[in-house]
Amino acid sequence: MTELPGDLEYTEEHEWLRKEEDGTVTIGITDHAQNALGDLVYVELPEIGQEVESGGEMAVVESVKAASDVYAPVSGEVVAVNEELADDPEKINADPYGDGWIVRVKPSDDGDTMSPDEYQDFLDQLED
Amino acid sequence: MPFIPHTDDEVEAMLGAIGATKIDDLFDEIPRELLIKDLDGVPDALNEMEVSRLMRARAARDRGARCFIGAGAYEHHIPAAVWDIATRGEFYSAYTPYQAEASQGTLQTIYEYQSMITSLTGLDVSNASLYDGASGLAEAALMAVRANRKSKSRRILLAAGVNQLYQKVATAIAGSQGLTFERLPLDVDSGASNLDELHNQDDPPVAVVVQQPSFLGVYEDVDALTDWAHANSALVIAVVNPTSLAVLKPPGKWGETGADIACGEGQALGVPLSSGGPYFGIMTCKQGIVRQMPGRIVGRTTDLDGNPGFTLTLQAREQHIRRSKATSNICTNQGLMVTAATIYLSLLGPEGLRRVALVSQQQTAQLLEILASIDGVERAFAAPHFHEAVIRLDRPVGPVLEHLAANDILGGFDLSKSYPELGNALLICATETKTEEDLEAYATALRDAMSATA
Numbered sequence: 001m002t003e004l005p006g007d008l009e010y011t012e013e014h015e016w017l018r019k020e021e022d023g024t025v026t027i028g029i030t031d032h033a034q035n036a037l038g039d040l041v042y043v044e045l046p047e048i049g050q051e052v053e054s055g056g057e058m059a060v061v062e063s064v065k066a067a068s069d070v071y072a073p074v075s076g077e078v079v080a081v082n083e084e085l086a087d088d089p090e091k092i093n094a095d096p097y098g099d100g101w102i103v104r105v106k107p108s109d110d111g112d113t114m115s116p117d118e119y120q121d122f123l124d125q126l127e128d
Numbered sequence: 129m130p131f132i133p134h135t136d137d138e139v140e141a142m143l144g145a146i147g148a149t150k151i152d153d154l155f156d157e158i159p160r161e162l163l164i165k166d167l168d169g170v171p172d173a174l175n176e177m178e179v180s181r182l183m184r185a186r187a188a189r190d191r192g193a194r195c196f197i198g199a200g201a202y203e204h205h206i207p208a209a210v211w212d213i214a215t216r217g218e219f220y221s222a223y224t225p226y227q228a229e230a231s232q233g234t235l236q237t238i239y240e241y242q243s244m245i246t247s248l249t250g251l252d253v254s255n256a257s258l259y260d261g262a263s264g265l266a267e268a269a270l271m272a273v274r275a276n277r278k279s280k281s282r283r284i285l286l287a288a289g290v291n292q293l294y295q296k297v298a299t300a301i302a303g304s305q306g307l308t309f310e311r312l313p314l315d316v317d318s319g320a321s322n323l324d325e326l327h328n329q330d331d332p333p334v335a336v337v338v339q340q341p342s343f344l345g346v347y348e349d350v351d352a353l354t355d356w357a358h359a360n361s362a363l364v365i366a367v368v369n370p371t372s373l374a375v376l377k378p379p380g381k382w383g384e385t386g387a388d389i390a391c392g393e394g395q396a397l398g399v400p401l402s403s404g405g406p407y408f409g410i411m412t413c414k415q416g417i418v419r420q421m422p423g424r425i426v427g428r429t430t431d432l433d434g435n436p437g438f439t440l441t442l443q444a445r446e447q448h449i450r451r452s453k454a455t456s457n458i459c460t461n462q463g464l465m466v467t468a469a470t471i472y473l474s475l476l477g478p479e480g481l482r483r484v485a486l487v488s489q490q491q492t493a494q495l496l497e498i499l500a501s502i503d504g505v506e507r508a509f510a511a512p513h514f515h516e517a518v519i520r521l522d523r524p525v526g527p528v529l530e531h532l533a534a535n536d537i538l539g540g541f542d543l544s545k546s547y548p549e550l551g552n553a554l555l556i557c558a559t560e561t562k563t564e565e566d567l568e569a570y571a572t573a574l575r576d577a578m579s580a581t582a
């Protein structure tokens with residue numbers, strides 16, 4: 001059973017996003033995703049100011065066994081990246097919805113996201 | 129007998145299991161117009177006896193002549209033990225480790241090699257080698273573009289003394305990915321790059337490539353070039369001759385913060401000239417950009433029982449894991465050449481390599497002095513040189529070289545095509561393999577050649 005905070009939105013690529021009060025969106029990968037990847041050893045972050053496109057590659061998370069793209073769930077401009085992941089990528093394993101956040105984007109669209117219940121259904125289907 | 133272990137029945141069963149009727153079906157996603165029907169340039173097959181005879185005849189053409197050509201590949205003495213050990217059954221595979229962790233000896237050899245090359249270049253990490261120096265530069269340029277994400281440029285600026293063959297190879301490999309290669313002009317008096325041209329670089333390049341010693345044997349101002357590049361947000365790629373690093377400042381110490389990537393031809397370390405190959409490429413870089421480095425990297429670790437062991441590391445960058453998003457399509461190394469180089473360096477040690485470098489430099493200095501005293505021959509640059517130098521003749525170089533070759537002297541590399549601004553220029557090289565008598569023989573043959581072609 002993976003942890004799914006109720007105040008977040010989710011994508012089929014196993015990213016989560018939180019709409020912040022200042023209009024930006026914080027993005028990370030879900031507990032399910034970090035669990036499937038295993039111990040993370042490296043995170044390749046985008047540049048601040050970089051434009052990302054919904055569905056496009058935004059970052060790379062690398063574990064000992066695989067390197068996977070993190071796709072942008074919304075279009076927009078990168079306004080912050082979690083620099084601490086450079087030295088401590090395992091923050092994503094330890095706290096995927098908190099200290100393990102990856103980027104903050106100023107969105108220019110709503111993206112295509114799911115509610116926690118919808119994502120849970122999606123995960124259940126994957127397991128079937 | 130073809131080396132395919134499957135019987136026709138087995139092939140048919142496997143095709144049936146995936147719903148294909150013939151092997152060609154596996155390639156049907158390749159557009160028909162791209163398929164080549166015949167390989168016109170490939171001659172008919174030869175049997176083993178015929179191939180042996182052909183290769184013996186070709187090898188015989190290398191023998192007997194005294195070689196004074198450098199230009200990227202160098203004749204050095206190779207202790208007999210190097211290839212005696214390298215061709216032992218345990219090592220005698222030119223291939224990269226596939227069942228890697230079961231090959232601890234191979235991995236340890238590569239690890240020792242990497243340690244030696246990082247020590248020589250003064251950088252943090254070495255890969256397990258690349259194909260050769262030229263393709264190494266292409267990979268270094270692609271790596272610099274990946275690592276320097278802040279730069280929007282795809283232009284690589286080369287110092288004037290970068291091997292032009294390397295530029296051609298790099299253009300062939302990286303040109304299709306949008307990289308362009310440009311050169312600083314040559315200062316014909318000093319033989320080094322004309323650095324005044326740096327002031328005219330309005331749009332900074334993504335990387336600057338500096339070959340040290342330069343193709344012409346002289347020294348570039350590596351500190352100035354490195355600091356200029358870094359001040360303009362460009363990475364620095366060093367192209368180096370590993371022998372020279374026994375006596376020269378390593379790339380990791382160039383300028384204020386050092387070159388970012390070093391690459392070069394490794395052949396001088398225990399690999400014979402062999403008419404041009406196989407050789408191997410060296411590559412090292414700073415720790416911060418290691419994930420952009422192509423190829424294999426061996427790391428030292430401890431196993432579950434606490435014993436030291438060796439393993440391939442950072443494999444997540446490679447194509448067997450990242451597929452089309454891999455850092456590079458290089459998923460191999462030159463295993464046998466690297467084994468020979470590791471043995472060569474172990475036998476010589478730092479002091480031995482230093483002596484090879486110094487004696488080669490002295491032999492070339494002496495050759496330069498003897499040849500420049502001949503009428504119609506002059507030294508092209510007054511500047512210090514490593515184990516190559518340029519002489520200028522008062523007549524075209526080609527016929528003189530032919531005359532020398534007829535007397536079993538391979539007199540050097542004719543520069544008149546690659547550096548026409550230098551006139552009738554000839555690049556000469558004498559390593560520690562040349563004796564006083566060899567140098568005199570060259571001088572005598574050149575005197576004859578000059579009177580014969582007058």
